[in-house]
């Protein structure tokens with residue numbers, strides 16, 4: 161099969177991590193007999209430098225004509241003094257809007273070999289963790305009416321939360337479809353004991369559940385969900401929730417993965433179209449030093465294979481390759497924990513050069529070597 165992908169390399173470490181993800185993608189193509197046609201487009205700071213605009217129309221057109229978008233990260237100190245509406249990050253909001261990306265998927269995967277990097281007690285995450293937070297991305301309180309008015313107690317601000325049945329139905333379907341490809345369990349998170357929008361949310365999610373008899377659905381109040389995520393995270397498979405609750409819970413869930421350099425994400429539109437990107441930003445502090453962890457972007461490619469192209473075997477091959485590289489003891493600097501007793505190892509951990517056969521069970525590697533090792537394992 162032939163697949164068309166628009167590639168936004170972006171700024172900072174964006175181009176570095178994308179390069180490694182494309183290496184992995186081409187290896188998948190070779191091994192499984194697919195062609196991935198990638199077309200580079202500009203967005204963010206690189207686009208401002210080249211065209212004066214963070215999101216040129218040509219980029220929107222190419223993205224719309226593609227099957228999926230792969231994005232590195234945008235932004236950096238060079239453009240920090242521009243007015244808010246001209247900054248590189250506007251490209252992300254523009255792409256979400258133009259491409260109708262209403263469902264944000266943030267998996268929180270803790271690989272067994274990174275259990276030490278997770279802030280939770282080892283017994284809570286033994287055997288690893290694999291949760292996906294499905295967050296509604298284009299509705300709710302972030303997009304409702306807002307304002308400031310005079311009230312009896314002084315200036316009074318308001319933000320209105322609205323959800324239509326259709327908005328809830330389409331995000332619920334994404335969650336149930338996802339659960340069908342995973343462990344068939346959806347937890348819908350709301351505040352139905354207080355909020356009218358949550359009561360509508362709960363009713364519509366339950367209606368959608370009727371079409372998925374193989375999937376177990378439970379409802380949970382958001383305050384309890386926040387607690388359960390750190391008390392017993394293994395109870396979750398797919399969590400579906402509103403824009404505001406999802407913003408908060410996906411950050412909380414993501415902490416279990418050990419490093420932001422391990423976190424992929426997907427934003428999906430109607431049909432199978434999606435934009436895939438690491439959860440991290442352009443990390444200007446690491447740019448150009450071969451230090452960035454490319455695995456979040458590589459795992460975003462796995463999500464693209466699974467959710468947009470329906471290539472489940474191929475997606476699993478990428479995830480397994482990442483697992484194998486970690487299992488073999490390779491660590492990018494963000495994951496590397498040198499033995500305290502070895503001052504040389506501590507000093508060496510400050511540099512990014514690959515160190516063959518390093519210390520103990522861990523080997524420090526750079527961005528490029530991480531990409532090569534993962535692609536070699538596929």
Ligand SMILES: NC(=O)c1ccc[n+]([C@@H]2O[C@H](COP(=O)([O-])OP(=O)(O)OC[C@H]3O[C@@H](n4cnc5c(N)ncnc54)[C@H](O)[C@@H]3O)[C@@H](O)[C@H]2O)c1
Nearest residue numbers: 233234235236420421440441442443444445446452453494
């Ligand atoms: N989706 C996006 O494009 C996106 C998201 C967030 C921030 N940003 C932009 O990125 C720039 C930097 O923002 P920030 O510093 O708040 O967030 P950031 O995610 O870029 O960096 C936060 C910390 O995480 C580290 N880090 C990030 N990615 C890493 C990786 N792959 N491997 C190892 N370590 C990694 C960085 O070194 C830094 O210490 C800003 O201009 C911001 O607006 C862009």
